[in-house]
Amino acid sequence: MFLPRIVKRMSPLLGSRMSLNACRFASTDLVRTEVDDKTGIAVVTMNRKPVNSLNLELLRELSSALDAVEKNKSRGMILASSLDTVFSAGLDITEMYKPDQARLKDFWTTLQEVWLKLFGSGFPTAAAINGHAPAGGCLLAMSCEYRVMRPNLTIGLNETQLGIVAPSWFMSTMENILPRREVELALTLGKMFSTEKAHEIGLVDEIVDTKEEALAKCTEFIQLFARVPREARALTKQSFRREALQKLDRDQDLQMFIYLVNQPQVQKGLGLYFESLKKK
Numbered sequence: 001m002f003l004p005r006i007v008k009r010m011s012p013l014l015g016s017r018m019s020l021n022a023c024r025f026a027s028t029d030l031v032r033t034e035v036d037d038k039t040g041i042a043v044v045t046m047n048r049k050p051v052n053s054l055n056l057e058l059l060r061e062l063s064s065a066l067d068a069v070e071k072n073k074s075r076g077m078i079l080a081s082s083l084d085t086v087f088s089a090g091l092d093i094t095e096m097y098k099p100d101q102a103r104l105k106d107f108w109t110t111l112q113e114v115w116l117k118l119f120g121s122g123f124p125t126a127a128a129i130n131g132h133a134p135a136g137g138c139l140l141a142m143s144c145e146y147r148v149m150r151p152n153l154t155i156g157l158n159e160t161q162l163g164i165v166a167p168s169w170f171m172s173t174m175e176n177i178l179p180r181r182e183v184e185l186a187l188t189l190g191k192m193f194s195t196e197k198a199h200e201i202g203l204v205d206e207i208v209d210t211k212e213e214a215l216a217k218c219t220e221f222i223q224l225f226a227r228v229p230r231e232a233r234a235l236t237k238q239s240f241r242r243e244a245l246q247k248l249d250r251d252q253d254l255q256m257f258i259y260l261v262n263q264p265q266v267q268k269g270l271g272l273y274f275e276s277l278k279k280k
């Protein structure tokens with residue numbers, strides 16, 4: 001459950017530019033939200049060790065954090081990870097392998113919700129990709145309007161490599177950034193791009209050396225909109241994204257997911273993949 005702890009104070013504990021400004025914190029164990037009072041930008045940081053795999057609880061907290069950013073009328077939101085080498089490992093395999101059926105339904109519904117809120121948000125969004133971002137991790141980053149990534153990492157929709165299929169709204173999200181042909185090739189291959197390649201093709205906008213620089217670049221991007229009327233910007237962004245958003249038939253997508261994930265060969269594949277991750 002989202003129990004925001006909101007305090008207003010000067011924070012000598014935070015690094016770099018954030019430390020200079022009074023910040024409001026709305027934090028839970030899994031998601032930390034800090035709003036810089038000077039810029040009005042919220043930094044939403046995922047914090048689920050070891051790899052920020054997206055389980056039901058993390059997704060619920062992300063969903064609540066997005067509501068809070070919207071409600072607080074923040075100038076924008078930066079999505080980041082508290083981990084040194086992983087942005088997010090994507091969906092938590094344990095939610096889909098030998099699942100409890102009621103929880104599985106909740107899990108997928110909440111993932112849809114997070115995507116609808118993030119991809120469809122009116123406020124400006126940017127991702128500080130300070131670690132690997134496979135599959136669902138890539139989806140979160142791609143749902144933002146701008147991506148800044150550290151070198152020598154990987155990002156992509158690798159689902160076919162796992163013997164599963166990325167839902168069509170994952171594909172639409174990549175199509176919002178890359179040409180359709182490039183997306184088809186990336187998805188059919190289950191391609192994980194290096195930071196450098198992702199930058200070359202436009203999946204990532206900038207490469208920087210540190211997380212602090214990534215946050216600073218994301219802030220600069222969001223501040224580009226400082227003088228653009230908020231509502232006009234929001235409606236323009238949402239018009240561009242409306243087709244993808246409306247294409248998601250939540251109920252049909254849920255039924256399809258539940259049916260497919262419960263197929264014995266899919267369960268077997270997920271089990272083998274999970275074991276291979278553990279043996280690594």
Ligand SMILES: CCCCCCCCCCCC/C=C/CC(=O)SCCNC(=O)CCNC(=O)[C@H](O)C(C)(C)COP(=O)(O)OP(=O)(O)OC[C@H]1O[C@@H](n2cnc3c(N)ncnc32)[C@H](O)[C@@H]1OP(=O)(O)O
Pocket residue numbers: 050051053085086088089090091092093094132134135136137158159162163164165166167257260261266274277278279280
């Ligand atoms: C014809 C058939 C059609 C069938 C259609 C079926 C369609 C149904 C399904 C539809 C759903 C589709 C959507 C899927 C989207 C997804 O997001 S799937 C998840 C994909 N994610 C990955 O492939 C990432 C896997 N992880 C990694 O690559 C690496 O862990 C990492 C690069 C992120 C980090 O590497 P490193 O720092 O070296 O950590 P590790 O030692 O690998 O991992 C540490 C620890 O975490 C566990 N773990 C890693 N990833 C996950 C995960 N996604 N879920 C759960 N757990 C994970 C890993 O096992 C380690 O655990 P232990 O410490 O060993 O216990």
